[in-house]
Amino acid sequence: MAEWLDPLLILALALNFGALGVSRIRAVVNVVAAQGILLGVLPLFLHGGIGIRGFLLVATTVGLKGFGIPALLLHAMREVEIRHEVNPVIGFMSSLLLGAVGTGLAIVFARTLPLAPEHANTLIVPASLATVWTGFLMLTLRRKAIMQVLGYLLLENGVFIFGLLALEATPFLVEVGVLLDLFTGVFVMGIIIHHISREFSSTSMDRLSELKE
Amino acid sequence: MELFLVAMAMLLTGAVASIVATRAPKIATVCGVAGAVGGCLTGLAPTLRVLAGGDRLESRFGWDAAHGLIRLEIDPLGAFFLAPVFVLGAIAAIYGGEYLFAYRHEKRLGAPWFFYNLFLAGMATVVAARTAVVFLTAWEIMSIAAFFLVTFEHEKPETRRAGWVYLVAAHLGVACLIGMFMLLGSRSGSFESAWEGLDFSALARTAANPPYATLIFLLAIAGFGAKAGFVPFHVWLPEAHPAAPSHVSALMSGVMIKLGIYGLLRILTMLGDPALWWGPALATLGVAGATAGVALAIEQRDIKRVLAYSSMENIGLITTALGVALWGAAARLPLVAAVATTAVFVHIWNHAIMKGLMFLAAGSALHGSGTKDLEKLGGLLKRMPLTGGLMIVGGVAMAALPPLNGFIGKWLIYVSLFRGGIAVAGTRGSIALLAAGALALIGGLAAIAFVRLLGIALLGSPRSEAAAHAHESPLAMTVPLAVLAVLCVIAAILPAQIVQTIAPAIDQARGIAAGQTAIEIAKAGAAPASLGYFNFCAIVLFLGGFAATIVILRVRGIARGSTWGCGYARPTSRMSYTASSFAELPADHATPRFFRPKESRRGFEGPFPAADEYASSVPDPISERLYEPFFSSWADRFARFRILQQGNIHIYLLYILIVVTAALAWVSTRIPRGGS
Numbered sequence: 001m002a003e004w005l006d007p008l009l010i011l012a013l014a015l016n017f018g019a020l021g022v023s024r025i026r027a028v029v030n031v032v033a034a035q036g037i038l039l040g041v042l043p044l045f046l047h048g049g050i051g052i053r054g055f056l057l058v059a060t061t062v063g064l065k066g067f068g069i070p071a072l073l074l075h076a077m078r079e080v081e082i083r084h085e086v087n088p089v090i091g092f093m094s095s096l097l098l099g100a101v102g103t104g105l106a107i108v109f110a111r112t113l114p115l116a117p118e119h120a121n122t123l124i125v126p127a128s129l130a131t132v133w134t135g136f137l138m139l140t141l142r143r144k145a146i147m148q149v150l151g152y153l154l155l156e157n158g159v160f161i162f163g164l165l166a167l168e169a170t171p172f173l174v175e176v177g178v179l180l181d182l183f184t185g186v187f188v189m190g191i192i193i194h195h196i197s198r199e200f201s202s203t204s205m206d207r208l209s210e211l212k213e
Numbered sequence: 214m215e216l217f218l219v220a221m222a223m224l225l226t227g228a229v230a231s232i233v234a235t236r237a238p239k240i241a242t243v244c245g246v247a248g249a250v251g252g253c254l255t256g257l258a259p260t261l262r263v264l265a266g267g268d269r270l271e272s273r274f275g276w277d278a279a280h281g282l283i284r285l286e287i288d289p290l291g292a293f294f295l296a297p298v299f300v301l302g303a304i305a306a307i308y309g310g311e312y313l314f315a316y317r318h319e320k321r322l323g324a325p326w327f328f329y330n331l332f333l334a335g336m337a338t339v340v341a342a343r344t345a346v347v348f349l350t351a352w353e354i355m356s357i358a359a360f361f362l363v364t365f366e367h368e369k370p371e372t373r374r375a376g377w378v379y380l381v382a383a384h385l386g387v388a389c390l391i392g393m394f395m396l397l398g399s400r401s402g403s404f405e406s407a408w409e410g411l412d413f414s415a416l417a418r419t420a421a422n423p424p425y426a427t428l429i430f431l432l433a434i435a436g437f438g439a440k441a442g443f444v445p446f447h448v449w450l451p452e453a454h455p456a457a458p459s460h461v462s463a464l465m466s467g468v469m470i471k472l473g474i475y476g477l478l479r480i481l482t483m484l485g486d487p488a489l490w491w492g493p494a495l496a497t498l499g500v501a502g503a504t505a506g507v508a509l510a511i512e513q514r515d516i517k518r519v520l521a522y523s524s525m526e527n528i529g530l531i532t533t534a535l536g537v538a539l540w541g542a543a544a545r546l547p548l549v550a551a552v553a554t555t556a557v558f559v560h561i562w563n564h565a566i567m568k569g570l571m572f573l574a575a576g577s578a579l580h581g582s583g584t585k586d587l588e589k590l591g592g593l594l595k596r597m598p599l600t601g602g603l604m605i606v607g608g609v610a611m612a613a614l615p616p617l618n619g620f621i622g623k624w625l626i627y628v629s630l631f632r633g634g635i636a637v638a639g640t641r642g643s644i645a646l647l648a649a650g651a652l653a654l655i656g657g658l659a660a661i662a663f664v665r666l667l668g669i670a671l672l673g674s675p676r677s678e679a680a681a682h683a684h685e686s687p688l689a690m691t692v693p694l695a696v697l698a699v700l701c702v703i704a705a706i707l708p709a710q711i712v713q714t715i716a717p718a719i720d721q722a723r724g725i726a727a728g729q730t731a732i733e734i735a736k737a738g739a740a741p742a743s744l745g746y747f748n749f750c751a752i753v754l755f756l757g758g759f760a761a762t763i764v765i766l767r768v769r770g771i772a773r774g775s776t777w778g779c780g781y782a783r784p785t786s787r788m789s790y791t792a793s794s795f796a797e798l799p800a801d802h803a804t805p806r807f808f809r810p811k812e813s814r815r816g817f818e819g820p821f822p823a824a825d826e827y828a829s830s831v832p833d834p835i836s837e838r839l840y841e842p843f844f845s846s847w848a849d850r851f852a853r854f855r856i857l858q859q860g861n862i863h864i865y866l867l868y869i870l871i872v873v874t875a876a877l878a879w880v881s882t883r884i885p886r887g888g889s
Contacts, residue, residue: 089863105874112881129877136873140866148862 004045009127012038012161013103016134019154020095023085025077025146029070032153035131036065039160046164069153077146089141098141102133124164132158214270217287217341220256220299221334223248228330235323242310245326249306249333253299256337260299263292264714271343284343284412289717290482293558294340294475297565301467302333304693308573309460311689312580325365329461332358339472345394345411352390356383356440359469362461363453375449375456378836382449386439390476393432396425397483417483426484430491433480434498441473443532444502447525448836451509454521455585459576462517466524467569471561474531478557478722481539492540493644496533500651503529505835507658508804511665511796512831516575516585519666520568523611526659527564531557533648534626537633542723546636551733553629554723558715559741560622563610563704567619570607570697574600577690578670582683587792589677590670596683599691601671606698610705612663613656616751618704621741626652628739654803661799669792676786706749709742793829807834 015035019028040062043054088095106129113125135155139148227248234240259270271286287295309329313322335355342348360383364376397416439446450470454462481487506526513519534556541550577600578593579585594601610617627649634645675681685691704711712734719730734740781788793810800809810831817825857868 109877109881136866136870140863140870 005042006123008038008042008045009123009161012157013123013127013130016103016131016154017096017099019150020099020134020137021092023092025085025144026074028147028150029073029077032150032157033066033070035157036069036153037062039157040065042161042164065153065157073146073149087143089143095137095141098137099134102137103130106130106133124161128158128161128164130158131155131161134158214259214272214285214287216255216259217270217285217337218272220252221337223255224252224330224334224337227252228327228334231326231330232323235321238314238317238322241321241323241326242314245322245329246306246310248326248330250303252330252333253303253306256295257299257303259287260292260295263287263289264296264717282344282412283347285338285341285347286343287341288721289715290475290478290721291340293562293715293718294472295337297468297471297562298333298336298340301464301565301569302336304696305460305464305569305573308463308576308690308693309458311687312458312460312576315580320365325362325458328358328361332362332461332464336468336472340475343413345398345413345416348413349387349391349394353387355469355472356380356387359383359453359457359461359465363457363465365458365461366456369456371452372456375452379449379453382439382446386436386446389432389436389439393429393436393480396429396432397480413479413483423488427488429480429484430488433477434495437473437476437480438498439473440476441470441532442502442525442528443473443498444505444525444529445835445839447502447506448833448840450525451513451518451521451833454524454572455515455517459517459572459579462520462576463569463572466521466572467565470524470528471531471565474528474535474557474561477535482722482724487539487543489540489543492536492538492543493641494536495539496536496648499529499532499534499536500648500655501529502526502532503655504651504805505529505808507655507662508800508808509831509833510662511658511804512793512800512808512810514587514792514831516578516587516590516666516670517572519587519662520571520575523571523659523662524564524568526655527560527568530623530626530652530655531560531564533652534560534622534629537626537629537645537648538723541629541633544637546633548733548737549629549633549636550723551719551730552625552632552737552739554719555712555730555734555739556622556625556629558719558722559625559708559712562711562715563618563622563701566697566700566704567607567610567617570603570694570701571611573690573694573697574604574607577686577694578604578683580686580690583679584677587666587669590675590680591673591677591786591789592671592675592680593683594671596675596680597685599685600694603691603694603698604671605667606701608663608667610701612660614660616705616748616755618701618708618748620748621705621708621744623652623656624744625739625741628737632737632739658799658803661803665792665795669790669795673789674784674786676791702752705752706745708745708748709740712741 012035015031015038018031019035022028022031040058043058103126107126110125110129115125132155135151135153135158138151138154142148142151225248227244227246230244230248231241234244263270269286269288271284273282273284306329313325316322332355335351335358338351339348339355342351360376360380363379364372366372367376394411398411434443435446439449442450450466454466457465503526506522506524506529510519510522510526513522534553538550538553538557541547541553575585578590578597581597581600582590582593584590594605606617610619613619613623630645630649630652634642634649636642637645675683713731716731717727720727723730779788796810810829812827812829814828815826859865
């Protein structure tokens with residue numbers, strides 16, 4: 001089973017670029033959801049035997065990351081009636097370029113880490129770092145509040161991939177921790193978006209600088 | 214031990230129930246009080262069993278998240294500190310039910326009851342915790358819950374300031390404690406077992422060598438001293454105690470600050486033999502704290518501030534006794550150590566009772582008259598006879614005068630100092646005798662402080678409309694006062710029995726065989742039984758004299774005149790002593806110059822002078838001259854970083870991105886070679 005791990009992680013990396021490159025918000029949501037589903041099933045490929053508890057956790061992860069949260073976001077989009085363009089700070093080409101540079105750096109950096117031998121030859125650490133990087137790029141380079149939520153989700157996906165390293169030791173803790181974190185994040189952001197759009201009739205983060213003291 | 218866990222569960226249930234019912238003040242109060250009283254009474258059962266039998270109760274659980282282990286235990290030392298938590302906790306809860314209910318139209322009552330029960334549970338768990346992680350967690354719960362209780366009246370700016378000062382002090386303290394436990398843990402074995410090593414029994418096994426032991430001792434003094442109110446870490450005390458609701462001040466001053474002493478005692482049992490200089494250093498800190506506390510207590514206008522500074526004084530006395538005990542242990546003077554350690558323990562219980570009584574009585578006066586400013590009170594004894602009478606009991610005990618319990622601990626400290634001074638020749642002996650002199654001065658000043666408090670607040674004629682219309686508090690508030698006053702009297706009459714009860718705790722704290730302390734105290738001639746007889750006779754004589762006076766006055770008939778009228782036709786309260794003028798003499802002549810009040814006066818000019826103006830204020834000299842310049846200079850420096858605050862979230866995120874990338878790059882250059 002383990003031979004499937006790296007191809008799946010490469011797919012996840014490709015989805016990172018997809019998230020940076022598409023111009024419609026709905027498409028970004030779909031890309032992030034697809035990555036969530038992909039990561040949710042990853043534990044199945046990590047170690048062969050998986051108990052009923054592991055299966056339940058996989059189901060929860062897939063359900064939340066792949067369907068629950070995206071549905072929530074799409075609902076929020078309809079609710080506040082924002083326009084459907086991503087509206088980036090810098091262009092899509094430059095974003096993709098930065099993403100590629102970051103992914104390269106992540107692979108270089110992961111080589112320098114003193115990892116356990118069974119992890120050194122997988123793509124877990126580089127994929128995780130690259131996904132975190134992509135999440136950060138999205139947080140910095142996109143204007144709309146909903147894109148910030150998506151950037152945050154990508155960031156969490158990166159952390160989740162990293163958590164795969166510790167999965168064998170403390171599976172329950174890792175997954176519950178990640179899921180809880182994620183859910184709270186989305187919840188808070190959802191509320192904030194809703195309130196901001198009501199108060200300021202704009203969900204562009206640029207306008208928020210009026211709040212500076 | 215199961216009962217202890219049940220007690221904690223009851224406290225938490227009460228907490229949650231009162232916050233759920235926060236919209237209905239009556240239900241929230243009932244839930245909060247019931248949870249607190251039920252939890253305290255349940256918790257008292259195992260506590261008393263350990264105190265009576267001397268055996269230990271223990272329970273342990275595995276915990277997925279906190280690296281291994283939760284271990285809780287009640288041993289004699291712990292039971293000694295649990296008893297005041299539960300007793301005062303229950304009494305203050307009953308009182309607080311009535312006290313807070315007066316705020317029901319302005320505030321939701323769920324939150325204060327939630328935090329009150331959490332506060333009790335936190336304090337109890339601090340005492341029962343036997344691993345560092347659980348200890349620190351409970352310590353933090355206790356501190357945070359107390360913060361929310363202090364800021365109950367957060368609409369007042371001085372309360373917000375008090376909460377802020379308290380929070381900063383508490384966290385600087387806990388930072389020291391975390392460092393201390395890390396240091397202890399690092400000495401107790403390899404890195405892998407370090408987490409299990411943070412179990413107290415494992416920490417106690419480490420023979421910490423001198424430089425580490427000294428560092429741990431200093432960190433413990435700073436960390437626990439910040440909670441206990443050692444000088445110069447006391448600055449939060451006079452801010453937080455007046456700001457908090459009275460039943461919370463009673464609990465904070467009666468119990469929470471003593472947990473600082475508990476922590477210090479617990480760590481000292483782990484460190485093995487004390488170095489020779491620890492004791493004198495601690496005693497010096499104690500005398501300094503007691504002097505500062507009493508000097509500032511004399512000058513305050515706010516009743517609860519007087520009491521807060523008096524707590525600082527008493528913590529100073531306890532610290533002095535602890536220092537003498539450490540010195541006795543290090544210098545191989547077991548009799549001195551026995552008497553001084555007994556003084557520490559006896560005074561902790563006595564101070565918990567009498568300071569609890571005083572704070573609750575002050576709260577009752579505030580409840581009845583609407584003010585806690587001494588300059589506006591006066592004549593309360595006539596209008597609030599029950600509160601006033603019980604306040605006199607507490608005040609006499611606090612002044613550490615013979616017929617009541619405050620004197621017993623002090624007497625033991627004197628005995629230990631005289632014993633030490635006689636046993637050791639030369640300079641060290643005379644320093645011990647000089648310390649006894651310093652304590653006598655402190656005792657005299659404390660007596661003045663409480664004569665002033667009682668005299669100005671209770672006697673004379675009212676100085677304001679508010680005091681003139683004061684009314685007696687309801688029974689739910691006066692009965693707890695009466696219970697505490699009775700406890701004061703019992704503790705005064707039966708000191709020998711109390712020392713016998715707490716002897717196992719004293720033996721454990723000194724790390725000696727059970728029963729040893731009792732023998733040594735008898736040998737030192739410090740058995741307090743005779744003191745108990747004396748107190749009993751004095752109290753009986755006083756009550757007899759009081760009754761006789763009343764009877765004689767009834768028979769003869771009383772001519773009624775105005776209070777302290779001095780023969781004038783129309784005396785007013787403006788002609789009587791004010792709180793400040795009463796304090797003038799001792800403040801100007803008996804206290805150190807450093808602590809004197811700041812005065813400003815316009816003075817008379819010209820042949821037809823205008824009305825004169827006079828103002829005096831008593832800022833805490835240490836916070837004014839030490840902390841405020843320090844913090845404000847750093848605040849100025851940090852203000853330069855304002856340029857980073859651009860108000861644009863993208864820029865903030867960019868900062869994070871840059872820092873993370875730089876950190877990763879730095880790490881990757883530091884690691885010599887990748888792979889395995």
